[in-house]
Every structure is written in structure tokens, then in C-alpha cells.
Amino acid sequence: MTDFLIRGAAVLGGTPQDLLLRDGVLAEVGAAGTVTAPSAEVVDAYGLVALPGLVDLHTHLREPGREDAETVLSGTRAAALGGFTAVHAMANTDPVADTAGVVEQVWRLGREAGYADVFPVGAVTVGLAGERLAELGAMADSAARVRVFSDDGKCVSDPLLMRRALEYVKAFDGVIAQHAQEPRLTEGAQMNEGELSGRLGLAGWPAVAEEAIIARDCLLAAHVGSRLHVCHVSTAGSVAIVRQAKAQGWNVTAEACPHHLILTDELAATYDPIYKVNPPLRGASDIEALRAGLADGTIDIVATDHAPHPHEDKDCEWASAAFGMLGLETALSIVQETMVDPGLLDWAGVAERMSYAPARIGRLTDHGQPLEQGNPAHVVLYDPSARRVVEAAESASLSRNTPYAGMELPGRVVATFLRGRPTVLDGKLT
């Protein structure tokens, strides 16, 4: 395997460094111009920021079952283009990832594809039906070593089942990642509940439907002494609840998605289902609270909730369209635009929220480590001074449902290395 010598990259935005990638690890890290390796391929990285390979805790890869929307291969190619070296694949596939067999299959497909390590999320309940616990222990003990469990797409709304799940995963240090949506309060809901939903005639989705479940689950997690992770936090009230839970010392983590940091519910006025997502786009004050929560660490991580859907499921009227939008290839740019450029987060903060912390929550041992000698050679080279106009047709995803098509965004992923092997070079897949 070729060695790579990255020259002059600003590691976490700091002073320029050389990084030698050999045998899958960072064999040497030193001041720019000091590391030599005659046989290595040199990558000129002056002016680029080097970050540890990004880790997504929330990706929908759609395989098995909806290979028309995405496959493990196409989704991990999109991940690599976005700077990710590891993704957690959500369980709402067909069949549902609720057995050791299915999670092992998804894990293996990721290894075979070779663009990013795929860590399957196991379903909490059989078939996501919310009635009986799935074989959590068997999935944890499988080759896929599942530590994150979620019925994402659906809420584990039965409090007794949620309690049992939280208790069960303690045995193997697992975490329940909750899609917080009180089902009775959101029957038929189409967009954020507010003055605008009334005007547009679309059924409203109240903030309290999310907040009530988060509050309940924080209390349950504290009661049983287990770990809770809150998926796609979207309201100011949710941020406040998570902040309070953390202040009590409870073991609660939370994620925000790029789209909830930048897009508001006013986009629903276009009636373009590209903006239809679960949880819905909210108001400007929610965006402000999410950004502040991400800045002060209340929100631990950014997760994409990359949710590919084929055009027949999106190019229809709002009420019948599927919920979800693409996210892997634009996540870092949106974080730069909303957090780094306004001065809310530096690159070290980005590394924490998009690599170290998601790897910790997922209990990954081989990802999310600092760019230091001896650590796995998962590296992203990013050009924050570049600008680009997003073209839906250029996506590596099999789906086209990006809400950013035609938008100019800052930054560009120049290269991604997985265990020292480039998956992206010069901004293109290898």
C-alpha cells in the first residue's frame, strides 16, 4: 500500500504540520517541512485544515430493502465525499436491522465497499413495531458489535418498553438513541406547528411533542442509571431540557442536524416537499438555540440524518411526500457556515462534535482519535476558503433530495483517508 505524506496541513486549524500515513496509522506527525519519506506520495496541504475522519451517528443507507434509494456502497461514497470515515447505519431498513444476521450483513457490506466503516444501529423493538424488545444482546455480541440502538423513524413511545431497553443495554454499555416524537400529538402532522402551518393549511407538529418525550426519557435514563442519546433535537425547548438534564449529571447526549441549523419552517410556504423532514424545520429562535447549545456543549454532536428518498417519493404533493433529506456531502459546509464562520465554534470544536464525541457515544474504538502519532490514519483535508454551488446531480447518493441545490456554500473536502488509504483525492472519489 502506498504511503502518503501530507505536507503543511493546519491540524485543527492550527500551525501547519506534516503527517505521514503508513500501514493504516499516523506513522509520524511533525512541524511542516520536517517529516521525510522518499517513497511516499506527497499531498500538498498548505492552506487546508486537517481534521480527524468525521463520524456520523445517524445515517440512513437503505440497504437492505430500498436499494433504489441508496446502498451501502453509494451511501458510503457520499460519506467519503463529505469527509466521513465512519457512519452509523440506521435500523429502519427492510428487513429491519433487529437481528444479529441483518446487522452483520450491513457491517460486512460496509467493509466490502471500503469507503467508510459502517456501524449498524440495532432496532430497539422487533420490526420497529414498538411492542417487544429486539435481540439487543445478540446484536451487541455479533461481529457488528452494536452499541447504538434506535427505532429511528419511530419513537419508542411506550414508557415501560423504553425503561426496559435502557436497563437492558447497560450490560454491554449500549445507548438508546431516541427519535423523540409523541405519536398522539403528531398524528398526521406535516410541518412545524405555528402561525404559518395554520396559514398554509398543513397539520401542525407541536414542539411539545418532541420535548415531552425528551423530558420523560431523561427522567427514565436517570432513574435506571443508563445512557440516553437524543436524535435530531429541533426546538429551543428541547435544548433547555437537555441542558437541565446535563446539569443534574445525567448520562444524556444529544445531536443536532445541519438542516436544523440553517433552514426554517418558512420554506414550507413553497409547498416543495424537498423541505419536508422529520422532525420538521422550525423557527429562527429554535435555530439560534440549537447553535448556542452546540457551541456550549449542551448539544454534543452534529449528525446528518442523511435520509435518501427516490424522486417518486419526493416529487409529489407535500402531504404524500416522504420525510427526509440528504446530508452527508454538505454537513461540514453547513457547520462552517452556521458555526465556524460566525465564530461560535473553532475547528477543534468541530473535531469534537463531528468526530471524537460521536465515536465516544457509539463506543467506537478505532475512530474519533486525535491526529497524533500512532493513531489510525483517518484524516480529512478541507479547504475552508473554497466556495461551491451545490448540484444535486453531482451527488454520489442514488437519491437527489438535497435541500441545498443551487445554494452557494463555503468549503470543500479535498481529501479523505480511511486507514491511510485515500477514498477521496482532489475532491473526487478514488
Ligand SMILES: NC(=O)N[C@@H](CC(=O)O)C(=O)O
Ligand atoms: N428524518 C426523516 O425525515 N426521515 C428519516 C427517518 C427519521 O430520521 O426519523 C427516514 O428514514 O427517511
Ligand SMILES: [Zn+2]
Ligand atoms: Zn428520526
Ligand SMILES: [Zn+2]
Ligand atoms: Zn433518521
